[in-house]
Amino acid sequence: xxxxxxxxxxxxxxxxxxxxxxxxxxxxxxxxxxxxxxxxxxxxxxxxxxxxxxxxxxxxxxxxxxxxxxxxxxxxxxxxxxxxxxxxxxxxxxxxxxxxxxxxxxxxxxxxxxxxxxxxxxxxxxxxxxxxxxxxxxxxxx
Amino acid sequence: xxxxxxxxxxxxxxxxxxxxxxxxxxxxxxxxxxxxxxxxxxxxxxxxxxxxxxxxxxxxxxxxxxxxxxxxxxxxxxxxxxxxxxxxxxxxxxxxxxxxxxxxxxxxxxxxxxxxxxxxxxxxxxxxxxxxxxxxxxxxxx
Numbered sequence: 001x002x003x004x005x006x007x008x009x010x011x012x013x014x015x016x017x018x019x020x021x022x023x024x025x026x027x028x029x030x031x032x033x034x035x036x037x038x039x040x041x042x043x044x045x046x047x048x049x050x051x052x053x054x055x056x057x058x059x060x061x062x063x064x065x066x067x068x069x070x071x072x073x074x075x076x077x078x079x080x081x082x083x084x085x086x087x088x089x090x091x092x093x094x095x096x097x098x099x100x101x102x103x104x105x106x107x108x109x110x111x112x113x114x115x116x117x118x119x120x121x122x123x124x125x126x127x128x129x130x131x132x133x134x135x136x137x138x139x140x141x142x
Numbered sequence: 143x144x145x146x147x148x149x150x151x152x153x154x155x156x157x158x159x160x161x162x163x164x165x166x167x168x169x170x171x172x173x174x175x176x177x178x179x180x181x182x183x184x185x186x187x188x189x190x191x192x193x194x195x196x197x198x199x200x201x202x203x204x205x206x207x208x209x210x211x212x213x214x215x216x217x218x219x220x221x222x223x224x225x226x227x228x229x230x231x232x233x234x235x236x237x238x239x240x241x242x243x244x245x246x247x248x249x250x251x252x253x254x255x256x257x258x259x260x261x262x263x264x265x266x267x268x269x270x271x272x273x274x275x276x277x278x279x280x281x282x283x284x
Contacts (some may be wrong), residue, residue, distance in 0.1 A: 089187060
C-alpha cells in the first residue's frame with residue numbers, strides 16, 4: 001500500500017486485546033468459555049429452587065435449558081453486532097457459544113420447570129421433586 | 143483521524159460476572175445496602191456515527207439516565223432487584239446499579255443522539271457533527 005496511515009488508537013486497542021487474550025482475563029469471547037459463564041445465583045424455598053443469570057442480548061430462542069435429575073444445563077450463543085468497516089474502539093462484551101452445567105442440591109421435578117426472560121435476566125423456577133421436599137412430622141401428644 | 147475513549151477510573155474490584163463493583167453504600171446499620179457496577183461496553187466508530195453497545199441486564203427503559211455534556215457521556219441505570227447473597231446456594235454475581243462515564247474525543251451532534259434498549263442491551267447512536275465527518279475532496283481537471 002502506498003499510503004499507510006498510522007492509527008495509534010487502533011494500534012493500542014489491538015495491543016490491549018492481544019494482552020487480554022494472552023492473559024485470558026477476557027474481553028473477546030474468552031469470558032464465554034465452557035463452565036463458568038453465565039454466573040448464577042441460586043436460592044431455594046421449601047418447594048422450589050430458583051436460578052437467575054444475567055444474559056443480556058440473548059432471547060429465549062438462543063437459549064437451551066435442560067434439567068435431568070439434579071443437574072441444570074444452560075446453553076446459548078450470542079452473536080456480535082455486525083458492521084462493515086469502521087473501527088472498534090472497545091470490545092468488552094463477550095460473544096460466542098457457552099455451555100454450563102451445575103449440580104443442584106436435590107432432584108428436580110423436570111416436568112414442571114418454568115423459565116422467564118426479562119430485560120436480559122433469566123429466571124428459572126425449578127420445583128423440587130416430592131421425594132426431597134422437607135416434610136413436617138406431626139408429633140402427637142398423648 | 144481517531145477517537146479517544148477514556149473511562150473515568152474509580153476504585154474497582156472485579157466481580158465474577160465481569161462487571162466491576164465501583165462503590166458500595168452503607169445503610170444506617172453499617173451493612174452493605176447497594177452496590178454500583180461498571181457495565182461492559184463495545185464502541186464502534188463509522189464515518190457517520192459512533193455506536194455504543196452496553197450490557198445492562200435487568201434495567202427498565204424508565205430507570206435509565208443518559209447525559210451528554212461537554213464531551214462527557216454519563217450512563218446511569220437504577221436496578222431495583224438486589225440480593226445480599228445470604229442463604230444462597232450459589233452466589234456468583236452481585237446485583238446493583240450501573241454507572242459509567244466516557245469522554246468522547248469527537249465532535250458529536252448532541253441533538254441527534256438516540257438510544258434504545260433490547261433484552262438488557264443498550265444501543266446508543268452518537269451521530270458525528272457535520273464538520274467531523276470525513277469529506278471527499280473533488281479534484282477538478284482542467
